Amino acid sequence: MGRADDGRAAFWAGPLPQAVAAAGASTAGLTGERAAALLREHGPNRVDAGARRGWRLLLSQFTSPIILILIAATLLSMAVGDLIDGTIILAIVAASGGLGFWQEHAAGRAVDALQARVRVDTEVIRDGREVSVPVEEVVVGDLVVLRAGDVVPADCRIVQAERLQVDQAVLTGESFPVPKSDDPSPPDAELTARGNALWMGTHVASGTARAVVMRTGRDSTFGAVSRRVASRPASTGFQRGLTRFGLLLVRIMVVLLVGIFVANLLLHRPVIDSLLFSLALAVGLTPQMLPAIVAVSLSAGARAMAAHRVIVKRLEVIEDFGAMTVLLTDKTGTLTAGTVTLTGCISVDGEPDAEVARLARLNAGLQRGFPNPVDTAIMRGQPPADPGTRIAEAPYDFTRQRLSLLVRDGDEPILVTKGALRAVLDVCATARTAAGTVPLDEVRERVLRRFAALSDQGDRVLGLAVRAMPGATAVAVADEREMTLVGLLAFQDPPRADAAAAIRRLADMGVTVRLVTGDNRHAARHVAASVDLAGEPLVGADLAACPDDQLPERIADVTVFAEVDPLQKERILTALRQRGDVVGFLGDGINDAPALHAADVGISVDTAVDVAKQAAAIVLLDKNLDVIADGIRLGRRTFTNTLKYIRVNTSASFGNVVSMSIAALLLPFLPLLPRQVLLLNFLSDIPYTTLSTDYADPEQIQHPRTVDVRTIRRFMLVYGSISIAVDLLVLGALRWWWHVSTDVFRAAWFVQFTATEIIALLVLRSNRSFLRSRPSAALAGTGLLLITVTVALPFSPLSAPLGLAALPPVVLAALAAVTLVNVATNETAKHVVPPDPTAARRVPRP
Numbered sequence: 001m002g003r004a005d006d007g008r009a010a011f012w013a014g015p016l017p018q019a020v021a022a023a024g025a026s027t028a029g030l031t032g033e034r035a036a037a038l039l040r041e042h043g044p045n046r047v048d049a050g051a052r053r054g055w056r057l058l059l060s061q062f063t064s065p066i067i068l069i070l071i072a073a074t075l076l077s078m079a080v081g082d083l084i085d086g087t088i089i090l091a092i093v094a095a096s097g098g099l100g101f102w103q104e105h106a107a108g109r110a111v112d113a114l115q116a117r118v119r120v121d122t123e124v125i126r127d128g129r130e131v132s133v134p135v136e137e138v139v140v141g142d143l144v145v146l147r148a149g150d151v152v153p154a155d156c157r158i159v160q161a162e163r164l165q166v167d168q169a170v171l172t173g174e175s176f177p178v179p180k181s182d183d184p185s186p187p188d189a190e191l192t193a194r195g196n197a198l199w200m201g202t203h204v205a206s207g208t209a210r211a212v213v214m215r216t217g218r219d220s221t222f223g224a225v226s227r228r229v230a231s232r233p234a235s236t237g238f239q240r241g242l243t244r245f246g247l248l249l250v251r252i253m254v255v256l257l258v259g260i261f262v263a264n265l266l267l268h269r270p271v272i273d274s275l276l277f278s279l280a281l282a283v284g285l286t287p288q289m290l291p292a293i294v295a296v297s298l299s300a301g302a303r304a305m306a307a308h309r310v311i312v313k314r315l316e317v318i319e320d321f322g323a324m325t326v327l328l329t330d331k332t333g334t335l336t337a338g339t340v341t342l343t344g345c346i347s348v349d350g351e352p353d354a355e356v357a358r359l360a361r362l363n364a365g366l367q368r369g370f371p372n373p374v375d376t377a378i379m380r381g382q383p384p385a386d387p388g389t390r391i392a393e394a395p396y397d398f399t400r401q402r403l404s405l406l407v408r409d410g411d412e413p414i415l416v417t418k419g420a421l422r423a424v425l426d427v428c429a430t431a432r433t434a435a436g437t438v439p440l441d442e443v444r445e446r447v448l449r450r451f452a453a454l455s456d457q458g459d460r461v462l463g464l465a466v467r468a469m470p471g472a473t474a475v476a477v478a479d480e481r482e483m484t485l486v487g488l489l490a491f492q493d494p495p496r497a498d499a500a501a502a503i504r505r506l507a508d509m510g511v512t513v514r515l516v517t518g519d520n521r522h523a524a525r526h527v528a529a530s531v532d533l534a535g536e537p538l539v540g541a542d543l544a545a546c547p548d549d550q551l552p553e554r555i556a557d558v559t560v561f562a563e564v565d566p567l568q569k570e571r572i573l574t575a576l577r578q579r580g581d582v583v584g585f586l587g588d589g590i591n592d593a594p595a596l597h598a599a600d601v602g603i604s605v606d607t608a609v610d611v612a613k614q615a616a617a618i619v620l621l622d623k624n625l626d627v628i629a630d631g632i633r634l635g636r637r638t639f640t641n642t643l644k645y646i647r648v649n650t651s652a653s654f655g656n657v658v659s660m661s662i663a664a665l666l667l668p669f670l671p672l673l674p675r676q677v678l679l680l681n682f683l684s685d686i687p688y689t690t691l692s693t694d695y696a697d698p699e700q701i702q703h704p705r706t707v708d709v710r711t712i713r714r715f716m717l718v719y720g721s722i723s724i725a726v727d728l729l730v731l732g733a734l735r736w737w738w739h740v741s742t743d744v745f746r747a748a749w750f751v752q753f754t755a756t757e758i759i760a761l762l763v764l765r766s767n768r769s770f771l772r773s774r775p776s777a778a779l780a781g782t783g784l785l786l787i788t789v790t791v792a793l794p795f796s797p798l799s800a801p802l803g804l805a806a807l808p809p810v811v812l813a814a815l816a817a818v819t820l821v822n823v824a825t826n827e828t829a830k831h832v833v834p835p836d837p838t839a840a841r842r843v844p845r846p
Contacts, residue, residue: 146208419462510702521537551572633701731749
């Protein structure tokens with residue numbers, strides 16, 4: 001990052017009042033009226049311009065190079081006199097683009113409404129009081145209030161900070177949180193050295209702060225970084241599969257386009273007509289509706305998932321959600337009930353101790369870092385702590401794993417520290433026993449045995465220590481030393497009654513659940529065993545000792561990971577992905593953000609801290625493995641329906657293009673006019689827009705699946721070849737048996753091509769027979785309607801402008817017979833080459 005942020009004012013430099021005044025802000029915050037005016041003037045606080053909407057989305061429907069060349073060639077054709085033909089072609093292109101626009105626009109609006117349900121809010125001072133507003137409504141001049149777990153909503157300058165540490169990894173790549181304060185920084189300081197500045201997209205790891213917003217949205221440093229990386233390709237597995245599929249089509253299209261154009265020139269046909277015909281075939285081979293079909297399918301999937309209390313924030317992960325093979329999860333709330341209860345306040349001697357309970361309440365009731373289940377459990381049913389006894393705090397962080405409160409207890413201040421037992425023991429020198437205070441070494445083994453025993457029965461165990469600090473008015477992490485261990489705190493979070501069944505359900509769906517927790521190995525083993533997750537835990541120390549290149553093999557069969565830190569969670573995830581797994585990660589804490597970012601599917605809950613909810617691609621309204629299983633099933637249904645379009649449209653288009661290419665060589669005229677080819681492509685696309693309503697067979701959603709270009713290519717060659725054979729049979733009958741006119745030939749082929757593709761969609765959407773796997777009412781209805789419209793067109797007033805002629809009854813009857821033969825042939829071929837070979841052949845019995 002540059003020294004002066006690309007020449008913009010260095011708001012982190014100089015005295016605070018001058019810097020704030022230069023931004024037109026105030027350290028007292030804004031009024032609600034002023035904030036609303038600024039929001040109207042400058043727009044929402046977003047990094048991106050938002051999803052394409054309005055005219056941008058409409059124009060995007062016509063930016064394909066093939067479409068642009070086609071439009072240019074059509075305008076050239078109109079310029080040399082062919083106005084009617086050119087007008088019809090442009091009208092069909094416009095209608096096709098309009099259909100895609102309407103589909104994507106409607107899908108986008110539906111998804112926006114869903115995502116509003118899991119928005120991230122931030123606390124600001126408005127009209128002199130603290131209120132919660134959506135991050136998008138934060139404006140320059142707002143005074144934001146930040147606590148542990150909060151996402152920094154904009155670029156800010158700190159007004160006041162207390163033990164503030166901020167995770168800046170999203171911008172700087174720093175592995176650990178960095179301390180922040182209100183001390184000015186030099187104007188030429190590097191980003192990492194600007195200790196009084198907070199950056200949009202980072203999050204508070206510990207401590208509290210108040211800060212004035214100086215830059216929002218695209219003006220922020222995060223916005224500048226985002227613009228530089230905006231052109232990077234999407235990295236979801238589904239999108240990578242679509243990219244490989246697109247490259248396959250490009251290669252086929254280039255060969256056919258050049259070959260057809262050259263062949264027509266050699267046959268001495270007009271250059272413009274030859275070019276338009278070749279381009280129309282290229283458009284027919286290109287799955288123009290794919291973006292719209294994908295958008296509609298994903299938005300419909302998102303709506304269906306929302307009904308099952310699963311909110312999708314990034315649509316592109318729905319397919320990866322369905323393709324997930326491993327789910328990494330913490331235990332709280334998913335494998336356990338999520339209701340933490342304090343079950344024991346125990347002295348070092350192992351006896352219930354009221355003094356330990358009192359000191360624990362001082363620590364838990366006076367901390368201001370962030371709400372957490374442990375402190376809630378300690379204070380449940382107890383009167384609130386007297387805030388007048390609080391002096392200072394050293395907030396919890398995930399490196400020390402301790403929280404310390406300096407409190408006034410009687411005549412002198414004392415430091416009360418609680419945290420992970422080993423972390424507390426590390427700062428203790430003595431222990432308080434019934435016999436008096438003794439060196440810690442005399443009781444350490446006894447304490448550790450009691451800790452193991454409690455953990456083995458499922459308790460989470462924390463240590464509690466104190467230290468007298470006469471006259472102290474502040475506290476630092478360095479003060480956590482020479483402390484006295486006073487006791488243990490035991491907490492219970494019983495296993496969920498439905499967790500084992502949900503894990504088995506996921507296993508039947510091909511998804512392995514693995515427990516990843518920072519808790520000790522004893523508690524992790526107990527919880528895992530209670531929900532039928534077998535195996536000895538692999539602990540963080542063993543992970544740290546294992547080289548990266550050996551880690552994938554080392555963790556292949558491990559189902560329980562314990563005593564792991566945030567970076568080790570990310571290592572586990574990365575190693576599983578290297579093995580070829582599609583990995584989901586479920587987390588709701590501050591320390592889960594790196595893994596949520598790195599996962600194929602980051603999953604959080606609506607009660608999570610802001611940074612976890614923001615990092616996740618999917619947010620659960622219920623923290624429940626069954627909800628995830630429902631979401632996976634719906635994700636697979638969405639994937640299946642999208643794949644139906646890719647397979648059937650590609651094979652039909654391939655068959656049509658090859659048939660017309662051969663016909664162009666055998667006939668003394670173009671088999672179809674360019675406008676007829678484009679209309680055929682437009683009409684046959686309409687039923688695909690209802691694919692999102694279609695059913696999926698149980699075997700199609702039984703196992704994880706991805707886009708397999710080889711199976712798509714095989715489908716295209718096999719079923720495209722059946723289509724070509726039928727087309728050439730009709731060609732021979734029309735040309736050399738009935739000797740029909742050119743317009744009748746074109747009308748017959750037009751009707752046959754459209755009807756064949758629609759019927760192929762209805763037949764080839766499943767491995768099962770058509771009668772055993774019926775399409776949805778919407779899909780069947782639009783398909784039959786379009787077949788009716790196609791058959792009626794040669795008899796309508798549009799027949800002449802389109803270059804079609806009324807079909808004789810014998811030809812109509814023959815086309816109906818050929819269509820039935822085509823259906824029977826495809827049904828027979830399904831037994832040899834299944835349309836969906838990656839779907840399971842048999843469905844396991846429940």
